[in-house]
């Protein structure tokens with residue numbers, strides 16, 4: 273099985289959690305895309321749900337599939353969000369934002385009674401940090417914010433290079449919210465909670481990709497089948 277087959281397997285298992293009338297948060301990325309595709313098939317067959325997207329890309333995909341879309345202003349509480357992740361540790365702490373969508377993803381997850389993570393099992397790590405930690409920052413004052421972010425990282429016991437995220441054509445990546453992404457190459461994050469707190473104190477940081485205490489469960493697909501972490505019933 274390819275990694276993409278595994279992502280689809282995890283997405284299909286998450287679809288079993290969906291009930292008629294649910295208010296759903298729809299994640300972003302290649303794994304979440306499978307979930308939205310499968311949900312679209314169920315909607316075409318008559319399932320009635322209302323959804324909030326975590327990115328413009330997911331919004332466009334869902335609308336094209338005929339899924340009824342709402343906003344957090346109209347629907348401020350969601351029953352279930354299904355989203356991918358870049359890394360998942362055994363305590364269900366996550367790194368997200370590889371697709372630059374972690375600000376909306378975090379807002380949507382926080383508005384949800386449950387957040388279920390779907391991924392292939394290569395995303396499961398003992399310690400977060402091998403994947404660069406995305407930090408969304410406002411363009412104004414970038415150099416000053418960057419220095420403050422570096423100081424916050426050092427002060428919370430981590431170290432590593434900060435790289436302004438670029439597109440393949442060399443242009444700076446701009447998020448759906450008009451901001452930039454600094455990717456922190458940290459290697460291993462020994463104290464995720466301390467780092468999350470420190471980054472949250474930096475003016476100019478809009479949101480970082482550490483998701484702590486947000487995921488209720490994870491569905492991980494591997495060559496040996498599905499592995500469930502936390503509450504996935």
Ligand SMILES: O=C(CO)[C@H](O)[C@H](O)COP(=O)(O)O
Nearest residue numbers: 301302303356369370371373
């Ligand atoms: O956080 C995300 C986007 O901001 C994605 O969920 C994360 O990057 C995983 O993506 P994929 O399912 O394509 O591996």
